[in-house]
Amino acid sequence: MQAKYQKAKMNSFIEELRWRGMLQDMTPEIDDHLNKGMAAAYLGFDPTADSLHIGHLVGVMTLLHFQRAGHKPYALVGGATGMIGDPSFKSAERNLLDKATLDHNVSCIQNQLSKFLDFSTDSSNKAELVNNYDWMSQFSFLDFIRDVGKHITVNYMMAKDSVKRRLEEGSGLSFTEFSYQLIQGYDFYHLWKNKNCTVQLGGSDQWGNIVTGTELIRRMGGGSAYALTVPLITKADGSKFGKTESGSVWLDPEKTSPYAFYQFWLNVSDEDASKYIRIFTTLDRETIENLEMSHQEAPHLRLLQHEIAKQVTTMVHSEADYLIAQKASQILFGKSSTEDLATLDERTFLQVFDGVPQVKINKTQFEEIETVLDLFGEMTQGVIFSSKGEARKLIQGGGLSINKEKQTDPNGAFTSQLLQGKYLLVQKGKKNYFIVEVTA
RNA sequence: GGGGGAAUACCAAAGCGGCCAACUGGGACGGACUGUAAAUCCGUUGACUUAUGUCUUCACAGGUUCGAAUCCUGUUUCCCCCA
Known part of the structure; x- marks a missing residue:
């Protein structure tokens, strides 16, 4: 009875991803494999910055579903691969990060990841964090070339879409980036060998790299391993997901x-909402429908x-943050x-006005304000308006x-009171806010 | 090298020597409406303590004229045709 239940649960991972629209591609026998019992999978994160952004959340959710289905997830932070740079679907050679920055990024990202998965020590499928720098840093170049490089032909590597594209575009590709797939492939092999990790999950852009891994496992270890990818997140209007005017959403x-x-x-637009609620929340199908x-x-x-917004903010930040954000939104x-x-x-x-342009004026200036227009003269030096006109x-x-009070007469008396004893909130149109801070 | 044409505000594009701070369209911004949306409608779009006022603008430099975006000369840039 228990076994049967377990079996159904294991299998549910793929089903779960499927109805959520999170299934792009997978290697053939993966569902049989997952049905056999607890399996382990890993998914890698690139430490290119000292924080994850919402694009990474898709990977996090994938691991989360994997764990919920009773399997064991490994979150790999690429301390080693980050030093190389993944050429997949990048148009130009990437800049390398120095070791200190990478170390910092790795620890920040690990810290963030620890929030989403269950790392508690008592469950057999508890999540684990790994860093490929731990095993790659000791690997000498000669050893790597002999032991790993020998198993994969250059022809095979060049046939990868990600590499081919770069070659065809003529923008070139350094040997460093070219070898990236081997390193990532070896990671998979290493985890397979030492952690019995048989599945690699990733975004659809990772397919080529993942398959190099399964190939290495077959050739170096005579074993079999599986790949599953999730689609890249798109937006209905064609613009890039996860970006706002002010940059990435971290x-x-x-x-x-x-x-x-x-x-x-x-x-989020209506067209995208249905898609996103499936991907970014753990709400069940019935609730969503x-x-x-x-x-x-x-x-x-x-x-x-x-x-x-509620689910994701609560998951990433906290319920308290969600409530504050909600309240602030209502007020604004x-x-x-x-x-x-x-x-x-x-x-x-x-917090709400984080990133909003600020101007400081001193108390004397503030006291000199008589009409509304006075505030926008030399005092605020063209920050809010370029001219009084x-x-x-x-x-x-x-x-x-x-302060949320509409001003209709430019020459009317200035009556606004300071908020918190030192701020004025100036709103230009609906969405352009400015803060005037009155200093002592 | 020869001939012709053009340069106007964020972009495009009008502009009889006075009624030109310059038609119009797009964009941008604002308002109404709305779902912190789309569509629609309206307004603003050189500056100034808003004035039926002043100042600075139509590639650049000069000139003609009471008066120039508009006419003349030169310079620069761009386009087209011929070599």
């Missing part, structure tokens, strides 16, 4: 505030977006008043608010 709250993170998901039906009935409520975008704005504490206020026009057009 998981590190220092780089992308929880509020901005929450906003990113809230602003019900939400979709409700969404179709009342699209303006954007239930899907709200749910994605709902019908709110100066009083609502004043209820935000300073920390939240600064521009400010005047916008005010007359009804597009300026201070």
